[in-house]
Amino acid sequence: MPGTEHLAKGELALVLHAHLPYVRSAESGSLEEDWFFQALMECYLPLLELLEKASLAPDQRPKLTIGLSPTLLSLLSDSVLKRRFPKWLTSRLNLLANVPVEQREAADHLSSFIENQLDHWRNCDGDLIGRFSQLQRSEVVDLLTCAATHGYLPLLRENPEAIRGQLLTAVREHCRLFGDRPLGIWLPECAFYEGLDRWMADAGLRYAVLDGHGLLHANPRPRYGVYAPICTRHGVAFFGRDSEATLPVWSAKEGYPGDSVYREFHRDMGWEMSSSQLQFLGIKKPRPLGLKLHRVTDQQAPLSEKEVYEPVLARSRIKEHAKEYLQGRRSQMDRLTGLMDASPLLVAPFDAELFGHWWFEGPLFLAELFLQANQENVFFVRLRDVLNAKPQIQLCEPSPSSWGQGGFHDYWLNESNAWVVAEWSRASKALVEQCSSGLLSETYLRMLQQASRELLLAQSSDWSFILRAGTTTDLARDRIHRHLDRFWTLIKAIKNEVELKDGWLNLLEDEDRIFPLIQVGDWAQL
Numbered sequence: 001m002p003g004t005e006h007l008a009k010g011e012l013a014l015v016l017h018a019h020l021p022y023v024r025s026a027e028s029g030s031l032e033e034d035w036f037f038q039a040l041m042e043c044y045l046p047l048l049e050l051l052e053k054a055s056l057a058p059d060q061r062p063k064l065t066i067g068l069s070p071t072l073l074s075l076l077s078d079s080v081l082k083r084r085f086p087k088w089l090t091s092r093l094n095l096l097a098n099v100p101v102e103q104r105e106a107a108d109h110l111s112s113f114i115e116n117q118l119d120h121w122r123n124c125d126g127d128l129i130g131r132f133s134q135l136q137r138s139e140v141v142d143l144l145t146c147a148a149t150h151g152y153l154p155l156l157r158e159n160p161e162a163i164r165g166q167l168l169t170a171v172r173e174h175c176r177l178f179g180d181r182p183l184g185i186w187l188p189e190c191a192f193y194e195g196l197d198r199w200m201a202d203a204g205l206r207y208a209v210l211d212g213h214g215l216l217h218a219n220p221r222p223r224y225g226v227y228a229p230i231c232t233r234h235g236v237a238f239f240g241r242d243s244e245a246t247l248p249v250w251s252a253k254e255g256y257p258g259d260s261v262y263r264e265f266h267r268d269m270g271w272e273m274s275s276s277q278l279q280f281l282g283i284k285k286p287r288p289l290g291l292k293l294h295r296v297t298d299q300q301a302p303l304s305e306k307e308v309y310e311p312v313l314a315r316s317r318i319k320e321h322a323k324e325y326l327q328g329r330r331s332q333m334d335r336l337t338g339l340m341d342a343s344p345l346l347v348a349p350f351d352a353e354l355f356g357h358w359w360f361e362g363p364l365f366l367a368e369l370f371l372q373a374n375q376e377n378v379f380f381v382r383l384r385d386v387l388n389a390k391p392q393i394q395l396c397e398p399s400p401s402s403w404g405q406g407g408f409h410d411y412w413l414n415e416s417n418a419w420v421v422a423e424w425s426r427a428s429k430a431l432v433e434q435c436s437s438g439l440l441s442e443t444y445l446r447m448l449q450q451a452s453r454e455l456l457l458a459q460s461s462d463w464s465f466i467l468r469a470g471t472t473t474d475l476a477r478d479r480i481h482r483h484l485d486r487f488w489t490l491i492k493a494i495k496n497e498v499e500l501k502d503g504w505l506n507l508l509e510d511e512d513r514i515f516p517l518i519q520v521g522d523w524a525q526l
Contacts (some may be wrong), residue, residue: 002084004018009333009337009343009344009378010330010332010333010334010336010337010343010344010379011343011345011380011386012028012346012348012379012380013063013065013344013345013346013347013379013380013381013382013383013386014063014064014065014348014366014369014380015064015065015066015186015209015347015348015349016047016064016065016066016067016351016352016381017028017066017069017186017349017350017351017352018043018044018068018069018072018352018353018450019067019069019071019150019351019352020035020036020069020352021150021188021456021462021463021479022074022075022149022461022514023035023076024030024074024077024078024080024081024220024461024511024513024514025511026510027051027184028084028282029045029282029283031287031472031475032287032288032475033079033081033084034290035087036075036081036290037084038288039087039292039353039356039357040085040116040117041089041114042356042360043352043353043355043356043357044076044128044352044356045117045120045121046355046356046363047127047352047355047356047363047366048120048129048277049120049130049368050094050114050129050134050364050367051363052131052135052362053139054140054367055135055138055275056370057274057370059371059374060158060374061370061373061374061379062140063139063140063141063380063381063382063385064141064142065141065142065184065382065383065384066142066352067143067144067145067146067184068132068144068145068146069091069145069146069147069150070147070173070174070515071150071460071514072147073129073150073174073177074173075405076129076333077129077177082317082437085099085126086118086121089114089117089118089121090118090287091281092114092290092291093111094116094434095269095273095291095389096110096114096419102308103293103308105146105308105310105311106293106294106308106309106310107293108310109309109432110291110292110293112211119293120238122447127172129177129178132178133178134178136178139316141382142382142383142385143174143182144182144185144186144188145170145173145182145184145185146170146187146188147166147167147170147187147188148165148166148167148170148173148205148456148515149166149187149456149457149459149460150188150461150462151166151188151194151456151459151460152188152189152226152409152459152461153166153187153188153191153192154191154192154402154409155409155412155413155424156424156428156459156521157193157196158425158428159194159429159432159436160199160526161431161435161522161524161526162194162431162432162455162459162523164199164202164203164523164526165187165452165522165523166456166459167199167200167202167205168519168522169205169515169518170203170523171203171204171205172180172515172519173515173517176516176517181204181446181520182205182207183199183204183205184206184207184383184384185207185208186208187208187209188400189344189403189404189411189412190208190211190214190241190349190401190402191402191409192211192398192400192401192402193367193397194400197232197234197327197398198234198297200234200236201234201235201236204238205277206235206387207236207237207238207239208237208239209238209239209240209241209347209349209374209383210239210401210403211241211399211401211402212226212241212242212243213401214239214240214398214399214400214401215230215240215396215398215399216399217231217399217401217468218396218397218398218399219396219397219399220394220396221396222394224342224344224394224398225240225241225347225393226240226241226242226347226435227240227242227336227344227345228342228344228391228394228396229346230393230395230396231393231394231395231396232395232397232398233319233382233394233395233397235405237387237393238398239345239383239386240347241347242346242518244328244332244345244346245329245332245346245347245348245521246348246350247327248494249348249350249354249365250350250354253299254360256321256325256365257354257359257362258296258299259294259296259321260298261296261310261313262293262295262296262298262317262318262359262360262361263270263294263314263360263361264292264294264295264296264303264306264309265292265359265360267292267306268288268290268291268292269289269365270283270286270288270289270291270292270397271286271287272286272492273289277326291311292308293311293371294307294308294309295307295309295310297360315361315364317349317361318364318365319368319372321365321368322337322365322368322372323376324367325369326369326372326373326376326378327376329346329378330378332344332346332375332391333346333378337339342391345381345386347383349379349403358423368434382431397495411465411468412461412464412465414468416435416467416468417467418468420458420463420464420480422485423458423480424455424458424459427458427484427487427488428455428521430488430491431451431455431487431491431523432523432524432525434491434495434520435448435520435521435522435523436523436524436525437499440494445496445520446505446509447490447500449492449520450486450490450505450509450512451486451487451491451494452513452518452520452522452523453515454483454486454487454490454508454512455478455487455513456515457514458479458480458483458487463476463477463479464476483512488514490505490508
């Protein structure tokens with residue numbers, strides 16, 4: 001790279017986790033489908049654009065580690081969703097053409113943004129997976145996998161085969177879509193339990209990120225804290241989240257996203273439209289449409305008092321915040337260099353959807369980081385590159401942990417959602433029993449493959465999270481019961497206790513068409 005000599009010690013590893021649950025539906029216009037399309041428009045397309053531009057700039061050295069969950073990859077590769085997305089964008093452009101004059105500048109800016117995403121979508125024919133793959137070949141990104149359906153692994157540990165099924169299915173799907181085995185994994189919610197590294201190593205996975213206390217409470221305590229990776233006796237490396245490097249970006253209250261000039265997330269045109277306007281979109285009840293024309297203004301102000309968004313002002317503030325963030329990391333690394341006899345590594349992991357969806361200006365912030373990095377003497381690195389440099393790594397056993405509220409497993413195991421853990425366990429035992437029973441006819445094998453898919457989908461931690469958060473709880477509960485009901489019907493059919501209706505299995509395979517290479521042997525008894 002230009003000026004390759006590091007003038008100062010230390011590197012910054014930005015790590016993004018891109019994930020959505022499997023929200024494909026046979027009918028267009030669902031709330032869940034909107035989740036995906038909004039993330040496409042606001043996060044994934046802008047992220048690819050900024051990385052591609054930065055990689056072509058002679059004075060920039062973009063490096064990013066990004067996890068793409070198998071469920072998200074399934075949505076990105078789905079031909080039906082690809083056909084629907086341009087129409088979804090066009091419907092939003094039509095709505096923006098009729099806003100009040102006082103919102104015109106903000107509406108024109110958003111229209112231009114959406115038109116740009118539509119152009120990029122058409123130029124690549126919706127092949128975002130191909131674009132991510134090219135960035136990995138160019139050594140700009142390091143692509144990680146995740147558990148197959150983002151299952152919260154510590155709560156599945158009663159049946160180790162369930163852990164193995166989540167991991168091996170994920171690796172196989174990543175290989176199918178990218179033609180390359182993933183070496184790293186984003187553990188769902190960064191959740192770790194003792195012994196998980198054995199199953200990671202068994203799946204060929206060699207590194208992951210944990211929350212800071214996963215390393216700080218490791219045995220023995222790491223000499224360098226979270227500022228260097230550790231390695232377990234099973235040969236799996238773990239990197240620790242650095243709170244000082246993440247808080248300025250992560251916190252809506254104390255960090256950059258809460259600045260008064262940035263776009264307000266919660267005020268959306270969908271909440272203010274008439275029933276006739278919503279019916280035009282095929283929507284029965286008010287809900288967010290991804291159309292936001294106001295700014296944060298004052299975090300305590302009611303939504304009705306938010307001022308109109310001013311894009312020029314927001315763009316100026318992004319430059320300031322990017323410079324402040326880089327200077328903070330340089331100062332942090334200089335301080336650590338005086339305390340360590342090794343070069344410090346700052347690991348800053350985030351949900352990818354923070355950049356663009358939750359924080360509209362987030363992609364611009366990342367672009368500014370890459371643009372200003374050389375000037376501020378900050379160097380980026382991918383997690384894969386850290387390990388490829390073959391550093392001396394301390395042997396430690398990480399502590400059970402997660403990056404959720406409370407730091408352990410409370411958010412996914414409490415009075416609102418604990419009931420589902422017993423359901424997962426009972427279904428996992430039944431699946432292990434059937435997958436260990438020997439050769440099956442082609443029809444029974446199809447049923448068992450589909451039962452495996454349904455159990456994986458029921459295990460998604462997203463639904464447990466929603467139950468605890470108290471948002472769209474009916475939707476989450478319905479999703480869990482839908483997949484479990486389908487699972488048990490298939491198991492009973494395999495055991496000849498019920499007879500499936502004609503064509504029902506075909507319908508299930510069409511609706512829940514995820515993981516075409518699923519292997520029932522992954523759940524065979526250990």
